[in-house]
Amino acid sequence: MSADGHGYDHIVMQLRSLATRAVVQAIDDTGANQSVTVAAHAGRTRSQVPVHQQFGLSSHAPVKGAVAPIVALGGDPSDLVALPPANPSLSRVGGLAEGETVLYDAIGQQVYLQDGKIVRIVAATEMTVEIGGKTLLDITPQGATLNVDLQVNGKIAATGDVTAGNISVQKHPHDGVQPGSGITGAPQP
Structure with a gap:
């Protein structure tokens, strides 16, 4: 028995009610903070519950099939925060090796x-x-x-033709061709 004459069941129930899994009914991603509308218990819908997302990662889960853990801060059911919604109804990428x-x-x-x-x-x-x-x-x-200049420090291999402006590397003619060691004119389009 506790000091107030009650059993410990009420303490266990209070601890159990600190965190619960809720069905996500809507996600509002328009403001500075994402918020969710959730149904945690039959007939108990809460709206504008802030989502606690880690810095540097933001997501908007598909609502159909989404769930989110919600936590009553300080045990106060009027002060809820939600962890980022998950959607187990969609295929999660699995089979990752350790560290991937x-x-x-x-x-x-x-x-x-x-x-x-x-x-x-x-x-x-x-x-x-x-x-x-x-x-x-x-x-x-x-x-x-x-859409920027390209500098290549190494070889360029192409299986198809390469054009510069309108001059083909594979199919351009030259003018002023001379036999022997003469110099031809520039490539022509």
Whole structure:
């Protein structure tokens, strides 16, 4: 018995109610802090519960099937905070080796830090690299566009033709061709 004459069951129940898993009904990602509307117990819906996200990582889980742990700070059920929502109904990327990390989204795009040797990026339709608000590299299944000067310190191997301006490396003619050790004119388009 406790000092107040009650059993310890009420203490256990209070401790159990400090943290619970809730079904996410809505996610508001428009403000400075993300917040969720959750149903933790039958008939108990709470809205605008702030989500405690770690610095440097932000996500917006698909709501259908999402759950989130919620914590009553100081045991006060009116002062809730939610941990980032998870969505176990979607395929989680698994099978990682110890020390590997993958960042993924709902459609299977990935940034995969693999075995300390490879950084693999899997994009659905396009990958861009931006610096200072300017797109420097844009890669799609149709091709890659580099919007900066390129300096190569090494060999360039191409299986197809290379053009500079409108002059083909493989199919350009020269004018002023002379036999022997003479010098030809510049490549022509």
